[in-house]
Amino acid sequence: MNNQLLSKAAKKFGTPLYVYDAQKIRDQYKKLSTAFDGLPVKLHYAMKALSNVNILRLLKNEGAELDAVSIEEVHLGLRAGYQPSSIMYTPNGVDFAEIQAAVEIGVHINIDNLSILEKFGLTYGDTVPCCVRINPHIMAGGNSNISVGHIDSKFGISIHQVRHIKRIIDHYGIIVNGLHMHTGSDIIDAQVFLRGADLLYEAARSFENLQFLDFGSGFKVGYREGDMVTDIDQIGGEIAASFRAFCKDYGRDLELWFEPGKYLVSEAGQFLVQTNIIKQTTSTVFVGVNSGQNHLIRPMFYNAYHEITNVTNPEGTPRLYSVVGYICESDTLGYDRLIPEVREEDILSIKNAGAYGFSMSNNYNSRLRPAEVLIDGKEINLIRRREDWDDLTRTEVEIPSLVTQE
Numbered sequence: 001m002n003n004q005l006l007s008k009a010a011k012k013f014g015t016p017l018y019v020y021d022a023q024k025i026r027d028q029y030k031k032l033s034t035a036f037d038g039l040p041v042k043l044h045y046a047m048k049a050l051s052n053v054n055i056l057r058l059l060k061n062e063g064a065e066l067d068a069v070s071i072e073e074v075h076l077g078l079r080a081g082y083q084p085s086s087i088m089y090t091p092n093g094v095d096f097a098e099i100q101a102a103v104e105i106g107v108h109i110n111i112d113n114l115s116i117l118e119k120f121g122l123t124y125g126d127t128v129p130c131c132v133r134i135n136p137h138i139m140a141g142g143n144s145n146i147s148v149g150h151i152d153s154k155f156g157i158s159i160h161q162v163r164h165i166k167r168i169i170d171h172y173g174i175i176v177n178g179l180h181m182h183t184g185s186d187i188i189d190a191q192v193f194l195r196g197a198d199l200l201y202e203a204a205r206s207f208e209n210l211q212f213l214d215f216g217s218g219f220k221v222g223y224r225e226g227d228m229v230t231d232i233d234q235i236g237g238e239i240a241a242s243f244r245a246f247c248k249d250y251g252r253d254l255e256l257w258f259e260p261g262k263y264l265v266s267e268a269g270q271f272l273v274q275t276n277i278i279k280q281t282t283s284t285v286f287v288g289v290n291s292g293q294n295h296l297i298r299p300m301f302y303n304a305y306h307e308i309t310n311v312t313n314p315e316g317t318p319r320l321y322s323v324v325g326y327i328c329e330s331d332t333l334g335y336d337r338l339i340p341e342v343r344e345e346d347i348l349s350i351k352n353a354g355a356y357g358f359s360m361s362n363n364y365n366s367r368l369r370p371a372e373v374l375i376d377g378k379e380i381n382l383i384r385r386r387e388d389w390d391d392l393t394r395t396e397v398e399i400p401s402l403v404t405q406e
Helices: 003-013 022-033 053-062 071-079 096-105 114-124 159-172 190-204 232-250 298-302 389-393
Strands: 017-021 041-046 065-068 087-089 108-111 130-135 176-181 212-214 255-258 269-280 285-289 308-310 318-324 332-340 347-351 371-376 379-384
Touching: 003 017, 003 269, 003 347, 003 371, 003 379, 017 022, 022 041, 022 053, 022 232, 022 371, 053 071, 053 371, 053 379, 065 071, 071 087, 071 096, 096 108, 096 114, 108 114, 108 176, 114 130, 114 159, 130 159, 130 190, 159 190, 176 190, 190 212, 190 232, 232 255, 298 332, 308 332, 332 347
Parallel strands: 017 371, 041 065, 041 255, 065 087, 087 108, 108 130, 130 176, 176 212, 212 255, 285 318
Antiparallel strands: 017 269, 269 285, 269 347, 308 347, 318 332, 371 379
């Protein structure tokens, strides 16, 4: 997306504004789906990354299926036109009643807790198949908040508890039709993925009725120049070779599943903000913008780096700034950044904002959430309107006796 299109979107719909590039999403989907040396794969889009119905439908048109982590996400997927059979439901720590609701809908059920697996068997026996999520005890990347397959993670059943899993499924006659593994986001070393695959293959030999293996995702995209990224073609070829060898050893072909989220939408998104103030202190020049951690929490939550550019004055002399938000809290979006000279009312673009941007936004300080637009070629389409005052207060219930009569 060029600055002209971004400026046009900002002028038409105001800021702050999430802007997504439809063609970039399509390109990322095609790149991933063709990376496995001719082996057909099922890509279940991890919709927690970005769940706007238009993004879901765009990916559905490309052939994607869905990964949902809550019953609400399941219903969003159904609203977007996905069939229950194309949705994998992978909750964590939910009440068993939510799992029962998902069973009634007919989605794939993924279980990551021994006690829930036992309750599932007691309730459904051999009438409803399920997948089991394995924790391989592998650290992906260097941030424990986004690495979810290590030994201290709450996600999955330990790889060392496969015998216990077997006892439960044998006792209740549970049909386990898939095994699942997800080590987390931002895998720096592709070999981590392959070590996890070997562990999943080993575990799979204990289950006779498998139809698929789900390797999750975690493919890393670049956030700044020189970032190490996952070599999709390399890892795709190696995974395909190892998967073919495993299927031959297993005695029949299984389906290969992945759950990409960030890889498909992160680089497609930019977050546009307007400069409110330039504030120089004794040590720092701050650019204060009309947004903050309430709209893009990743920099504060994960210490995540997002490149920031000046859409209005791209040829200005680079100067050193710290870009901060308008939230009454520590609220730094970018620290010590060389950005073309920023003036009040300039529009800045925060890149790689397609994943876990709007979906993690909130109303802290009673601020309203931004609008979203989708750019497809030269078309700029509003796909979510900006919140208004009624949206902020519509769920409140007033107690009449507390209303002061003037």
